[in-house]
Amino acid sequence: MSDPVVTLSSLLQPVFDALADDGAADPTVRPSEHADAQINGALPLAKRVGTNPRELAQRVVDAGALDDVASATEIAGPGFINVTFSGGFLSAELATVSSDERLGVAAADPSKTIVVDYSHPNVAKEMHVGHLRTTIIGDSLVRTLAFAGHHVIRENHIGDWGRPFGMLIEHLLDLGEDAAADGLTQGDLDGFYRSANKKFDADPEFAERSRQRVVLLQGGDADTLALWQRLVDLSTEYFNTVYDKLGVLLTDDDLAGESQYQPLMPDTLARLETSGLLVDDDGARVVFPPGFTNRDGDPLPLIIQARTGGFNYATSDLACVIDRVERLDADLMLYVVDAGQSQHFQMIFEVARMAGWLDDTTQAVHVPFGVVLGEDRRRLRSRSGEPIRLVELIDEAVERAAAAIAEKNPDLDPDERAEVTRMIGIGALKYAELSSDRVKDYVFDWDRMLSFDGNTGPYLQYAHARICSLFRRAEVERAAVRTVPIELGEPAEHALALRVLAYPTAIDATLDTYSPHKLCTYLYELATDFTSFYERCPVLKADEPTRTSRLALADLTARVLAHGLGLLGIDAPERM
């Protein structure tokens, strides 16, 4: 762990333990606006042992644990201890990090097996803004968890089963496979679904065929299954084009559709039966998890088997839990699903605990997110009131980035330009998704997300590109400065160094609550610290050894920036 604030905490732990009445006290070290770090732990401890907090703080300082790392300490206010780190200490820490491919981030111990359930589009249905959120947030969490050293299993729980498939298969037959395939692979999924639905409502004969087709599908009829598979294949082919555009990690190997859990559902029912949780309720087979009520204040059941004998999505989700726990050996399951589903997941997880499939060491967590709002602060829609297609959003982001580059950097090499345009457009879109607290609704605004000022993707990419430019001008290889000592003379250098070293803490905080916006905030602060440094500390014009020292600090900054952006699924171009 390279973060000096964390180092400080471990240095102080024995001091606090010794001063405590019961042998244990938290030093509570935090980054500070008043110094490099502040120690808050003297205040609660003084209260506990009945002494003056400032005097206790003085005893902490006098214990000498800080002498090797601090150039100054000060007791402030009611009993805070402000610490300024010595340049020598920070330089030594920077040297360690610079030689470390993991940039100071320790590998998780223990490493867990973590299943991340995200994206989950529906077969023969368009992907919309909501899919963007789950896909981007999920992708970022997957990348970050994997880097942290966990065994991550991606699962794309696509909606590939259920009653609408009778109608969709019949519609496929009516259109002819080739015509249907053209429409679906070109991304007109909504058109396909809508016309099928329309026919279902208008044409009783079609509706009847559709119902019979569902029966055939559920009965495992080979021809029907082949048609169903065709629909799934065409849709996943389309989803893959969207994933390619977005640059996310999902592949066909990650597909784990609802259909996959159908064979497991009778067993799920049987196990609930055996465990005595299953209750007959008005002909349906249900479980009543405690604490849930319906409109009338009566207990709310989770319906496992409908009166008709059919299973539904609760059953499927429970079968899925069992599969992830028993086949995949998951320690943790993350469900990146919109916040509207939270009661559903609470009930699922509670029933799974009651059944013994989940416990303190095998957990499931709903990672909810809010809705994307338009300027009017209502759910984002197109002008005609339809949900906006995800591909259109992606394409527009890239178009807008292209316009910006044409204006700002018209001389950029044409070959490089297309690639850079994509990186900036997609990066801006992703960063906008990730940079605010996921649980809140957020307002979608093209101009803001593509702005080069403020907490945006392009601003971070620009800071990175500037550093690359520095090295091009200097005609120095980036790798060549990675063993040179970094001296911290100026306050801006000191501040930047401290920020660079806080990278592991930023990752910890991000994973602690599965909140990518914390990593975004860190990277933004890193970029602003860098630009302040860049304005105040000339690099190329400086005399040696300052020049090379500053190049080394810039290189390390760029490595952390590019790496952090990588964890968000965002590329960092070398020029833009």
Add this chain to the structure above:
RNA sequence: GCGCUCGUAGCUCAAUGGAUAGAGCACUUGACUACGGAUCAAGCGGUUAGAGGUUCGACUCCUCUCGAGCGCGCCA
């Protein structure tokens, strides 16, 4: 009706129970024959929806009120 989530500067967003609640945009003012101005420095702007409570200390935890969004039995 019950439940969940949210409410922070004019706008968009931050803030592990720590000091004077921070950024960006907008507005005002500075800094360019430029290590990439796609920038930086500074100013203006707050009863953290409201009222209680816990705490040495509350945007943060608890209770209530108000407001917004979403969910609430055999669809997924």
